[in-house]
Amino acid sequence: MKQVVYTASPESQQIHVWRMNEEGALTLLQVVDVAGQVQPMVVNPTQPFLYVGVRPQFRVIAYRIADDGTLTEAGQAPLPGSPTHISTDLHGNFLFCGSYNDACVSISPIGADGVPLAPSQVIDGLEGCHSANIGSDNQTLFVPALKQDRICLFDVHAAGKLTPHAQPQVTTVEGAGPRHMVFHPNRQYAYCVNELNSTVDVWQLSNANGQVERVQSLDMQPADFTGTRWAADIHLTPDGRHLYACDRTSSTLTIFSVSEDGGLLTLEGHQPTETQPRGFNIDKSGRYLVAAGQKSHHIEVYRIGEGQGLLTPLARYAVGQGPMWVVIHAL
Ligand SMILES: O=C1O[C@H](COP(=O)(O)O)[C@@H](O)[C@H](O)[C@H]1O
Numbered sequence: 001m002k003q004v005v006y007t008a009s010p011e012s013q014q015i016h017v018w019r020m021n022e023e024g025a026l027t028l029l030q031v032v033d034v035a036g037q038v039q040p041m042v043v044n045p046t047q048p049f050l051y052v053g054v055r056p057q058f059r060v061i062a063y064r065i066a067d068d069g070t071l072t073e074a075g076q077a078p079l080p081g082s083p084t085h086i087s088t089d090l091h092g093n094f095l096f097c098g099s100y101n102d103a104c105v106s107i108s109p110i111g112a113d114g115v116p117l118a119p120s121q122v123i124d125g126l127e128g129c130h131s132a133n134i135g136s137d138n139q140t141l142f143v144p145a146l147k148q149d150r151i152c153l154f155d156v157h158a159a160g161k162l163t164p165h166a167q168p169q170v171t172t173v174e175g176a177g178p179r180h181m182v183f184h185p186n187r188q189y190a191y192c193v194n195e196l197n198s199t200v201d202v203w204q205l206s207n208a209n210g211q212v213e214r215v216q217s218l219d220m221q222p223a224d225f226t227g228t229r230w231a232a233d234i235h236l237t238p239d240g241r242h243l244y245a246c247d248r249t250s251s252t253l254t255i256f257s258v259s260e261d262g263g264l265l266t267l268e269g270h271q272p273t274e275t276q277p278r279g280f281n282i283d284k285s286g287r288y289l290v291a292a293g294q295k296s297h298h299i300e301v302y303r304i305g306e307g308q309g310l311l312t313p314l315a316r317y318a319v320g321q322g323p324m325w326v327v328i329h330a331l
Pocket residue numbers: 039082083084100101232
C-alpha cells in the first residue's frame with residue numbers, strides 16, 4: 001500500500017508531505033507554504049483532495065492530491081468561524097466545520113470539481129464546538145460542544161441542511177469537555193475523548209430504546225496522576241481492536257484495547273511521546289501511529305504491537321513549527 005502523511009504546522013504556516021513506506025519510515029516529498037495558519041485537515045473519501053482549515057482569514061483551502069501524494073492548490077471557500085475541526089460526510093458531498101472560538105458548526109456543499117462552496121448553513125450556540133463527526137449511517141452528525149458538556153446530534157439533509165436529530169443531544173459528566181470522536185467499524189459504538197478531565201467515553205449508538213447512551217467512562221491517566229488534565233485527540237485502528245488518546249500536559253498516549261463487540265475498553269498502558277501532542281493518527285494498515293508534538297516541533301512514528309497494541313518508537317522527524325494535525329492517506 002502506498003501511503004502519504006500530511007502534517008499541519010500553523011506557526012510556520014506549512015504542510016509537510018511525507019511518503020510512508022511499508023516499514024513505517026518517512027521520506028519528505030514536499031513542503032507547502034500556506035498564506036495563513038493551517039490547522040485541521042481532512043481528505044475527501046471519494047476524490048483526491050485534501051481540505052485544510054486556515055486562519056486568520058477563516059477559509060478552507062482545497063488541494064488536489066497527485067498520484068504521488070503531493071499537493072496543488074485547487075480552490076478556496078470561506079468559513080464562518082475559526083476552523084477548529086473539519087470533516088466530510090462519507091460520500092465526500094459535504095464539508096463540516098466546527099469552530100471553538102465562534103461556537104458554531106457549518107455545512108458546505110462540495111462542488112463536482114472537489115472544491116467546497118460557501119456554507120449552506122451555520123448553526124450557532126455550540127459553546128466550545130470542537131468537532132463534527134459523521135456517523136456510520138452517513139446521516140447523523142455528532143457535534144461535541146466542549147463548554148456545554150454535551151454532544152449535539154443533527155440529521156444531514158441532501159440539500160445541505162442540518163436539523164436536530166430525534167434525540168437532539170447527549171450529555172457527558174459535568175466538566176468533562178467532549179472534544180474528538182471516532183466510530184467502531186461495526187457501527188454500534190463511538191468513542192469520545194474529553195479534554196478537561198482526560199477521560200474516554202464509550203457511546204452505544206442504539207440501545208434497547210434506539211437511543212444513544214454512554215455505557216463506559218475510562219480515565220486516561222494512571223490512578224496516582226495529580227497533574228492538570230488536557231486531553232486532545234483520539235483514534236482507533238481500522239480493525240477496531242486498539243484505541244489511542246493523547247494528553248498534552250503529560251505528553252502521553254494512552255493505549256486501550258477494545259472488546260470484540262466494541263462495547264468495552266480496557267486500559268493497556270501509557271506511551272510517553274512528543275511534547276504537547278495535540279494531534280496524531282493511525283495508518284490505513286493499522287500498523288503505525290504518527291504523533292505530532294506541538295512544542296517539540298517533531299513528529300514521531302510508532303509501530304503498533306499485536307495483542308495489547310503497545311507502541312514501539314521507530315523514528316522522529318523535524319517538521320514545521322507547532323505541528324498539531326496529522327492525516328494519513330492511502331494513494
Ligand atoms: O485544545 C484546545 O482547543 C481550543 C480551540 O482551539 P483553536 O485552535 O480552534 O483555537 C483552544 O482554545 C483550547 O484552549 C485548547 O485547549
